[in-house]
Amino acid sequence: MTLLEKIEKREAVIAVIGMGYVGLPLAVEFAKEGYCVIGVDVSQPKVDMLNRGESYIPDVPTELIADLAQKGLLSATTDYSVIRDVDAISICVPTPLRKTKDPDMSYVIAAADEVAKYAHDDLLVVLESTTYPGTTDELIIPRIAHNGFVVGQDVYICFSPERIDPGNKVYGVRNTPKIIGGATPNCVMMGQALYGKIIDTVVPVSSTRSAEMVKLLENTFRSVNIALVNEVALMCDKLGVNVWEVIDAASTKPFGFMTHYPGPGLGGHCIPIDPLYLSWKMKTLNYTARFIELATEVNSSMPIYVVDKVIDALNDARKPVNGSKILVLGVAYKPNIDDSRESPAIDVIGLLQERGGEVTYHDPHIESLLHEGVDMESSPLTKEALHEADAVVIVTNHAAFDYAWIGEHAAIVVDSRNAMKDVENPKARVVGL
Numbered sequence: 108m109t110l111l112e113k114i115e116k117r118e119a120v121i122a123v124i125g126m127g128y129v130g131l132p133l134a135v136e137f138a139k140e141g142y143c144v145i146g147v148d149v150s151q152p153k154v155d156m157l158n159r160g161e162s163y164i165p166d167v168p169t170e171l172i173a174d175l176a177q178k179g180l181l182s183a184t185t186d187y188s189v190i191r192d193v194d195a196i197s198i199c200v201p202t203p204l205r206k207t208k209d210p211d212m213s214y215v216i217a218a219a220d221e222v223a224k225y226a227h228d229d230l231l232v233v234l235e236s237t238t239y240p241g242t243t244d245e246l247i248i249p250r251i252a253h254n255g256f257v258v259g260q261d262v263y264i265c266f267s268p269e270r271i272d273p274g275n276k277v278y279g280v281r282n283t284p285k286i287i288g289g290a291t292p293n294c295v296m297m298g299q300a301l302y303g304k305i306i307d308t309v310v311p312v313s314s315t316r317s318a319e320m321v322k323l324l325e326n327t328f329r330s331v332n333i334a335l336v337n338e339v340a341l342m343c344d345k346l347g348v349n350v351w352e353v354i355d356a357a358s359t360k361p362f363g364f365m366t367h368y369p370g371p372g373l374g375g376h377c378i379p380i381d382p383l384y385l386s387w388k389m390k391t392l393n394y395t396a397r398f399i400e401l402a403t404e405v406n407s408s409m410p411i412y413v414v415d416k417v418i419d420a421l422n423d424a425r426k427p428v429n430g431s432k433i434l435v436l437g438v439a440y441k442p443n444i445d446d447s448r449e450s451p452a453i454d455v456i457g458l459l460q461e462r463g464g465e466v467t468y469h470d471p472h473i474e475s476l477l478h479e480g481v482d483m484e485s486s487p488l489t490k491e492a493l494h495e496a497d498a499v500v501i502v503t504n505h506a507a508f509d510y511a512w513i514g515e516h517a518a519i520v521v522d523s524r525n526a527m528k529d530v531e532n533p534k535a536r537v538v539g540l
């Protein structure tokens with residue numbers, strides 16, 4: 108049976124490499140469609156949890172994993188040799204930055220080397236990891252083709268950017284349109300045939316580079332627009348104008364405007380990082396991606412801007428930061444999720460501690476925070492804790508917080524998310540951005 112026939116008959120065996128917040132939802136979607144899916148991950152604990160029918164990704168219910176595992180449609184392993192017997196592979200490994208802010212392609216290269224080891228005729232390989240234009244052509248194809256396979260004839264290679272939005276209750280794998288670019292027209296056809304079985308809308312583009320660039324445009328667009336409103340917040344502060352009112356009013360324009368909000372900075376493993384993959388690639392072509400560099404500069408300056416607001420608010424109360432008790436509310440990188448990677452809260456906490464602040468935090472979704480220089484446990488959010496705090500800083504506006512209650516019991520609230528907007532006449536002094 109050809110690969111296309113196996114795909115059509117749902118008899119293709121699929122491997123998903125990297126069972127994180129991108130790979131697991133994708134694997135589950137294929138398994139729900141009736142394909143036999145093998146998750147390949149370097150983490151033995153993750154592999155064991157999946158094989159026990161347990162989920163470790165909040166957006167993927169354990170009951171679903173248990174059901175699919177019990178039906179034999181979903182299993183996991185650390186052993187790449189399973190690739191010998193699979194028909195299609197989606198690579199969903201991390202693409203972080205090194206300390207030098209250069210792309211760290213080690214995970215992609217390691218996965219590609221393993222795939223190349225076990226590659227065989229009639230195999231589809233799709234890279235999903237967000238990366239710079241040229242990655243698939245330069246790092247994936249040479250490794251897979253190294254075995255003498257003809258790309259587009261013996262093996263099929265595509266790039267299809269992931270578009271997972273953690274915590275999004277409306278858009279998931281199936282109803283988020285998926286871009287796919289192939290090394291050859293035959294590759295796109297094969298990629299579309301497979302992804303079209305689990306995703307309502309699959310959008311082909313003319314090359315893998317184009318598909319890689321689509322994703323970077325999406326996330327650079329977001330980073331630059333967030334930087335714009337962050338700078339507008341700084342301008343409004345100097346003008347004595349309420350930036351949130353300005354944005355809400357501008358948002359009434361039914362065309363030609365897209366709402367973004369200022370905040371304490373950019374978190375997550377996508378928006379702060381992906382644009383730097385593009386600017387790095389452009390540097391190798393002797394081009395400076397000016398918007399990306401400026402947006403990075405503005406967004407990176409927001410944590411200190413928030414800390415300055417705290418310092419000024421304490422100063423108005425004749426309290427030095429040094430020795431003051433400061434309670435940070437919300438350390439996840441965005442509301443209602445349990446992920447603190449690259450969270451601006453880490454910078455805010457570090458900057459306050461450097462100035463002698465006695466900082467504690469509370470986040471209902473994050474029990475402990477262990478990042479460069481910050482090693483803390485979430486402290487209980489009680490009336491007493493609010494009374495004892497010289498200042499409370501809202502960094503992440505989780506829905507779980509009772510903002511009226513916070514305004515009732517805190518002395519000072521520095522609100523970097525306009526979370527207190529609906530609280531009428533709070534006892535606390537509320538300071539916005």
Ligand code: SAJ
Nearest residue numbers: 270271272273333367368369370373374375377378440441
């Ligand atoms: N943020 C702002 N102001 C805004 C929007 C976001 O300050 O107006 C901040 C958030 O607080 C967060 C960071 O930016 O710290 C990133 O926010 P995000 O909503 O982009 O969150 P991510 O990184 O989990 O998800 C994004 C996806 N989000 C949306 O499209 C809504 C999307 O850009 C990508 O699909 C995804 O990253 C990815 O994996 O690339």
